[in-house]
Amino acid sequence: MSEKTSYAPGTPSWVDLASPDVEAAAAFYGPLLGWTTRSPGPDDQTGGYRMFELRGTPVAGVAPIMTPGHPPSWTTYISVTDADETIAKVRAAGGDVIVEPMDITTVGRMAAFADPGGAVAAIWQPRDHIGAGIVNEPGSLCWNELACRDPKAAKAFYGAVFGWEAVEGTPGGQAYTTWRSGGADVGGMIVMDARWPADVPAHWMTYFAVDDADRAAEWAKAHGGTVTVEPFDIPVGRLAVLADPHGAPFSVITMN
Structure with a gap:
């Protein structure tokens, strides 16, 4: 099914883009993939984060680059039941923690890591936001x-x-x-x-x-x-x- 209401733990559930220009990113990806863009809340709480939506359903995100030197890039988020427990496993397995577990308003809890080879990914402990509401169809x-x-x-x-x-x-x-x-x-x-x-x-x-x-x-x-x-x-x-x-x-x- 293309519409999702939950993700099993260990399943990639979301992606977002770190961009130096959120508005330019929306102008590029919108026509390419059929997306509209929406702000999920006050910028002072969300840091300027925007949702890319397909048929009014969130399918990806975009945020302004906050760290100097961070390359524009897409990040894969993997759904977990406990972000803190998962980050402990990352450390034990030889990975590096880039962002310690943190709450994102009421929508979930996230952390970011690099695996032993240097590939960066993130984890997502869902609360109000499960991840992409549509997958596996054009534009998702x-x-x-x-x-x-x-x-x-x-x-x-x-x-x-x-x-x-x-x-x-x-x-x-x-x-x-x-x-x-x-x-x-x-x-x-x-x-x-x-x-x-x-x-x-x-x-x-x-x-x-x-x-x-x-x-x-x-x-x-x-x-x-x-x-x-x-x-x-x-x-x-x-x-x-x-x-x-x-x-x-x-x-x-x-x-x-």
């Missing part, structure tokens, strides 16, 4: 994927923190790891080999579903974005890797 989040150089360390870390099982496969003849939690596929992992530039860090990639990946790539290019990887076919659909006008990378995919 459909996949989250870790790109890393040490898959063995990643498997140990995410298994210890979230209880994920790493399932190996070869879709389309290419090696690929699927993260599984409670019998459900919750994300993926690819290995950054010698073809990747050395200065590209390990990271979590956000995938949004679109009706036409080629058209989305052309639109992004025409409106200040960058096509990092031109559209190409994979076993589950057609994929392109893009960056918004400020350089934040993300992917779009047309599902078969």
Whole structure:
């Protein structure tokens, strides 16, 4: 189902964008993905955070960059029952805590971390806000994927923190790891080999579903974005890797 009212613990449930210009981000992503933008509350309480909505339902967020030097980027949030307990597991498994657990008004409790390979993600303990209310349809989040150089360390870390099982496969003849939690596929992992530039860090990639990946790539290019990887076919659909006008990378995919 594309409409969500809850997420099982260990499931990516939300993504948000750190941007140097929230209004410019809304102007770019709105037409590209069919989003409208709404403020969830007073800026003095939310720090200028905005909700991206599809059909009036929150599907992603955007916030102004607060820390000098922080790159424009999308962050994956993983739903948990207890943020403090999960952060203790992050530390025990060798991760670094970037943001200590903190309450976000009445909507939830969050924290951010870097895994041993340096990939940054966040956790979300839901209260009033469960995460994305629509997924897996055009204009919404459909996949989250870790790109890393040490898959063995990643498997140990995410298994210890979230209880994920790493399932190996070869879709389309290419090696690929699927993260599984409670019998459900919750994300993926690819290995950054010698073809990747050395200065590209390990990271979590956000995938949004679109009706036409080629058209989305052309639109992004025409409106200040960058096509990092031109559209190409994979076993589950057609994929392109893009960056918004400020350089934040993300992917779009047309599902078969």
